[in-house]
Amino acid sequence: MTNERVIALLTAAYNDELETVMNYLSNAIVLDGVSAEEVKDSLDQDIQEELSHARQLGQRLKQLDERPPGSFGFEARQESLQPPERTTDVLSVIEGVLDAENDAIETYRSLIRAARDADDPVTEDLAVTILADEEAHRTEFRGFRREYED
Numbered sequence: 092m093t094n095e096r097v098i099a100l101l102t103a104a105y106n107d108e109l110e111t112v113m114n115y116l117s118n119a120i121v122l123d124g125v126s127a128e129e130v131k132d133s134l135d136q137d138i139q140e141e142l143s144h145a146r147q148l149g150q151r152l153k154q155l156d157e158r159p160p161g162s163f164g165f166e167a168r169q170e171s172l173q174p175p176e177r178t179t180d181v182l183s184v185i186e187g188v189l190d191a192e193n194d195a196i197e198t199y200r201s202l203i204r205a206a207r208d209a210d211d212p213v214t215e216d217l218a219v220t221i222l223a224d225e226e227a228h229r230t231e232f233r234g235f236r237r238e239y240e241d
């Protein structure tokens with residue numbers, strides 16, 4: 092029914108969602124200034140959504156007789172989303188969010204293809220639903236970035 096590639100991508104996506112939660116949480120706390128307020132509010136809202144993605148991915152792994160990893164299986168990758176030295180550097184966080192969302196979009200597109208190849212429509216459907224959320228986040232943060240373009 093399923094295959095190794097689906098499991099590997101579900102696990103990678105689960106890890107990415109948790110790293111996103113960690114970095115959105117830190118950035119929403121670290122940023123200062125009037126122009127940061129809207130970005131901080133948006134990050135705070137997205138944390139709940141990304142956490143629910145992780146939960147759904149973990150539950151799907153369980154349904155496939157696998158399990159989501161604990162922290163020992165965790166590998167950090169989101170270099171551009173580290174909280175900036177200068178706490179008013181909102182643009183750096185916006186760029187980091189766009190990198191993370193683009194990464195997530197690539198992962199979910201790969202998962203959709205792998206699930207289709209493995210004849211696993213339930214995982215495919217989950218990946219399509221989460222992909223739609225990530226594309227909506229990306230659109231919102233592209234809008235934020237426009238405010239910083241000349």
Ligand SMILES: [Fe+2]
Nearest residue numbers: 108140141144
């Ligand atoms: Fe997500």
